[in-house]
Amino acid sequence: MDAKLSTVNIEPTTAHTHSVIWLHGLGADGHDFESIVPSLHLNEEAGIHFIFPNAPSQAVTINGGANMPAWYDILEMSMERQVDVAGIYQSVAAIEQLIREEITKGIPSENILLAGFSQGGVVALHTGLKYPQKLAGIIALSTYLPTIEQLKIERSPANNTTPIFMAHGILDTVVDVEIGKKAADGLVAMGYDVRWHDYVIEHSLCVEEVDDIAAFINEIFAG
Numbered sequence: 001m002d003a004k005l006s007t008v009n010i011e012p013t014t015a016h017t018h019s020v021i022w023l024h025g026l027g028a029d030g031h032d033f034e035s036i037v038p039s040l041h042l043n044e045e046a047g048i049h050f051i052f053p054n055a056p057s058q059a060v061t062i063n064g065g066a067n068m069p070a071w072y073d074i075l076e077m078s079m080e081r082q083v084d085v086a087g088i089y090q091s092v093a094a095i096e097q098l099i100r101e102e103i104t105k106g107i108p109s110e111n112i113l114l115a116g117f118s119q120g121g122v123v124a125l126h127t128g129l130k131y132p133q134k135l136a137g138i139i140a141l142s143t144y145l146p147t148i149e150q151l152k153i154e155r156s157p158a159n160n161t162t163p164i165f166m167a168h169g170i171l172d173t174v175v176d177v178e179i180g181k182k183a184a185d186g187l188v189a190m191g192y193d194v195r196w197h198d199y200v201i202e203h204s205l206c207v208e209e210v211d212d213i214a215a216f217i218n219e220i221f222a223g
Contacts (some may be wrong), residue, residue: 028117034212048221122147164222168199172201
């Protein structure tokens with residue numbers, strides 16, 4: 001994944017001072033969460049540039065080797081999720097490049113928030129917690145963290161206090177809520193500020209969750 005990721009962008013209506021990089025789930029693309037932005041009713045004065053990167057297409061083992069947009073390969077559908085760790089690291093590097101591009105535009109790293117759904121949440125968490133400069137926050141939705149042992153070694157002190165919003169549907173049959181909660185508990189044990197939310201939904205978002213995400217972003221970007 002050496003090539004630069006293509007992105008879907010929503011520019012702010014006021015001067016650009018904050019950025020959100022939001023990663024989609026397996027088989028989706030950058031347009032997947034584009035429509036959520038108006039529903040967030042964020043403070044316009046925050047000047048938020050939304051960046052929705054497109055994952056490159058690759059063969060996904062659990063889907064019979066079919067090619068689809070993916071941040072990494074998933075090798076089996078076990079509770080512990082055998083995944084392509086090298087692929088996760090490739091995606092982390094690509095997202096780090098997007099962060100650096102925002103910094104080059106004059107956006108301070110502490111005004112950049114990472115968000116991700118499912119596979120995208122894995123990459124958002126790993127990227128954010130190992131990034132060498134302080135970030136605003138991380139939103140991890142319907143996800144898990146197969147690289148938590150690596151993060152114990154690679155974590156960046158700059159993001160030790162970065163707030164993490166984690167949310168999960170208790171009826172999720174794609175990523176069981178228990179492995180999402182295990183990831184959250186593991187991060188709490190590492191000293192991170194994790195705000196856990198669960199909802200009576202499947203592998204998706206609901207109105208209440210969108211409202212909670214909006215409150216989190218408004219809080220983080222109000223400083």
